[in-house]
Amino acid sequence: MKKPRKPLAVPAKKTLNPFEVHINKQKMTVLGRKTKNDRGLPGVSRAKALKKRKDTLLQEYKLQHKSNRFTDKRIGERNLNMTDEDKVVARYTAIRKKAHKKSIFNLADDEVLTHKGQTLAEIEKFDDPRSDDEDSLEEGKSGNLDANFVEDAHFGGGILRNTGKEGAKTHRELIDELIAESKKRKAEKQKVKEATLELTEKLDTEWKDLLPLVSKTQKKEEEKMTVDDYDKVMRELKFEARGTVSDRLKTEDEIAREENQKLEELEQERQERMKGFEETEKKNTHRSADDLDDDLVYESDPEYMLSYNTEGEANLEIDAQINGKNVGESHDDDEEEPENEEEAEGAGAEEDDTASEEDDDLSDLKDDTSEESDVEETQETQPQTIEPDGDSLKKQEMMEKARQELPYTFNLPDSYESLQSLLENQTPSHQGVIIERMIKCNHPSLAEKNKQGLKVLFAYLLQHLNDCAEDSMEKCYTTFSVLAPHLFDLTQLDKENAYHSIKEVIKEKHEEFRKSKKKYPGLEILIFLKLVSLLFPTSDFRHQVVTPCFVFIEQMLYKCRIKSRKDIAYGLFLVTLVLEYTTLSKRYLPAAINYLGGILHMAVPKIGVKLIKVNPPFQPTTNSLVLFNDCTSEDSSLKMRLSDLAEEKIDDLFKIRALNTTLKLIEEFDNNFSALPSNLEIFKDILAYMELLPTRNYPQKVCTQFERTSQQLKSRRSDKNLDYVVMPAKRPKALRLYEPKIEEVFDGKRRKVQSKEKAERDKLLHKLKKETKGALREIRRDKSFLGRVKIQRRMQSDNERREKVKRIYSEAAMQQSELNSLERKNKRKK
């Protein structure tokens, strides 16, 4: 009954019954706005909803409280995605599958089909792909018998054709003849085929020999086209560039000023990078006085660019921050830069010379090196102030000597082994000269491929440093000191490469370290971390190389166990590195402070039962740095030695050195963090340890250092006056504007100005509300639907009952009436 109804319903949908359409009135009509809900079909949608409920809710209601149920296991019956055809196919395949179920007793099933002793699969490989199409085309040559023969032999046995000639031959002979003929032909054919194959193969091999002969003839024609020298020269002269006007040579003064300016710019950039996020914040918070709190942004006016900042004030500040150190260095650079320029010019001159003459090159380089040594003199004098011994002078002399001994040109190494063999038996100073000359001779401006070569050289040098550190320490330190400037130069030449190589090194070293986390790794890591600080600015807020190094340092300081002298020295070196990394930026690394505290704790004698608390990785019971013997008269250098990094045993001198260095470092760090309001809390533990530390066994110098440090820390406490933390003032809300707020593209929607998270949250809340409302409405309708169903059932059952009662009554009445009439009849009879 249902099926014929459906097609009726469809056309009804298409032609809307005007009485069914309900038009939602709009209060205001807005031009160009399309609304989805301007008209609705309440009847239709209600019917739809009703039908859906009948299909789902009503079925459930009917099955309520019923535990038995039919499950339809026909394939695809409950899958809505399958069409009828699909179902049929699926069922059919299932049946087939069932039929094909292998019986384990049927052995013949997996028999292999063969042809001429070969399996079909083997035949199908088609090992010899030569087709025999051509053979089949030529009938005569094929192995088959020709038509006449076949006609005679097979069908020619009639009486009419019998001439008597063949009479002598019996049928058997005939057949034999036939077979022989056939075989002969086949053999012939095979022979011919083989011959042609042989020939083609021969031709193939010989063809290659012939090839040059053919091409030669063509080349001869081309040769005629070549130009002679005269034409060439003439053309060169014709197209040669004319002389151009160049800038005048700068005076020394100007050059110096330019250099200075360049340095200042670099310093400025560094400072900006150091501030990192603060910088961007400042840009955002800047508002002009006319800002009206609308989103209008004027282009930043040039007046705001702090004209006085570039003049005097900022520079003074910078100088003050890098006291002494940078001034000396800036002179260095002053002297070196012009030299570099000259070098570049020299390189340019060399480029002009098409014929590269060795002598010329050498004289150039000689000049260079002599100048270079001057520069180095000034460089060398600098560390002299720190190390008052004649070490550096000696070193310089050795460098001079090395310069004279070594050849002047070096090729870039093509493998690490070649570089190794070149540097193997040289002293560090010799190595320095070799690398220096190598870089000079193969400057990227000289040839295109040099750039690639220098890239590789950088990586090789890193590897060389690594190997040196594994071999012997002292050699490694000197090698490092010598190579560092050259690595610096290489970095300046190609920073991308330097970044990638160093990155790889750090990654590798960290992976190595991860394998044994509790042990301090090899010394080469110290060397590389130091190298990073020389090549990259450590003060940046975020730096691609320096930041991972920082993390690495912290990990070592927190995770590694401190057992022997070298561990302590290693940690102290790391902390010194941290200090060096952070002097400019004043960044805070908790591990460094923790480590210093731990070292002090190790020097505190633990006499009482009460444990003195200390943070990991230090043990609360270690006494290894406590000085038991009287060393007041000890008078040796108090500086840490690089050789400490290798030794295991802790002696008294080392204890003194370590304590002194720790105190100094604490002082430096305290100076660094003096601006922080929580400075006091940072050094609280350290101060507590210092109060517990007896100084009577230490030499005078250490005692004074101790006094000074503790005095400094205590004074911080007394002269501290903290202000409460205050949030930055909020932007005052601007008054309402009378001018229209202008939007570039107006799309008629008003958007709230709010953060992304808030918008997301609001959206979700709105959605939740909508969904809840919808769900409630649905539940209400479901309930009313069920109510209707129930009441209908009730009415139906009532009706039935009434009918039944009526029927019974009527039947009873009929009976009664019959009875009555019977009675009446009986009465009458009486």
Added chain:
Amino acid sequence: MSKVNKSHKINLLQKELLTARKNANSLLELLTYCELLEQEADIVSLSAHRKVFSHFWLSFLRQLLPLRVYKRVLLMLEKSIIPFLNKPRLLIDFLTESYDKGGVYSLLSLSGLYVLITKYDLDYNDFYKKLYSLLDHQLFFMKHRHRFLALMDQCLSSPLLSASLVAAFIKRLCRLALRAPLSGVAVILPLIYNLLRRHPNTLPMIHRYKSAGEDCYDYQEVDPERSLAIESSLWELDALMNHYVPSLSKFAASFKEPFGVADYKIGEFLNHDYTKIIEEELKKKVKSVPLEFSTPSGLLTPAMPMWTLD
């Protein structure tokens, strides 16, 4: 299963239990036995069975357990023991004892206590005091700190806590951040943020116009309510703003901006470790690499005057 069968089984279990208890050395055996019991509990959900289970566990926990087993019990307590006991509140003795033990045991027993307090109406007066005393420098080097910190965030999410209590927690966490390793700082910052956001009464800690003179917070005080943290201010944030990891430094700086609407999910901050951060930093794509511009002079630069080449 028939009733006879069940009672028979229970009888058997009890017998086995008794023999196992007699054999005091084989505590581990008991443990495996208990796992067996759990599996049974799924099949036969019977109050009698529960009773046996609870009885067994309570008597088991009364033993002097070896530390390894003790830890294991604490770890499985929340998920696989408490829900099946018929009177979980009886565990209070065991839990408070281990909570007072300190170290890892306190960290581990917190989850069980938390469940008892929130779901089974347990009243434990010194809960927060104890929680406060667990906050220590050692915490950030312990094994199960992640679970603990996430739970602590939950424990402190109640809006009914007093401002002075929450302030003490905030201040203490701040202090710890000054010494904590990277992974610690990475969790502490969002924790503080959540606490400040949920308890607006503590906001004066980051915004107050007054000259203080000195930090009045008492770190040594055991009672968080008396530590005067609410009178103090979060100066430590300044140090953290100078932290060397850029992301943490930025996070610390975000306290100066208006707070967002949603809490940070602590779980997202728990897996910050060194390797991950190093790898992330090294992976960052770069446009240009800034370089140092002063020429180096050797291994021991003037910034390292404490070292000699010897």
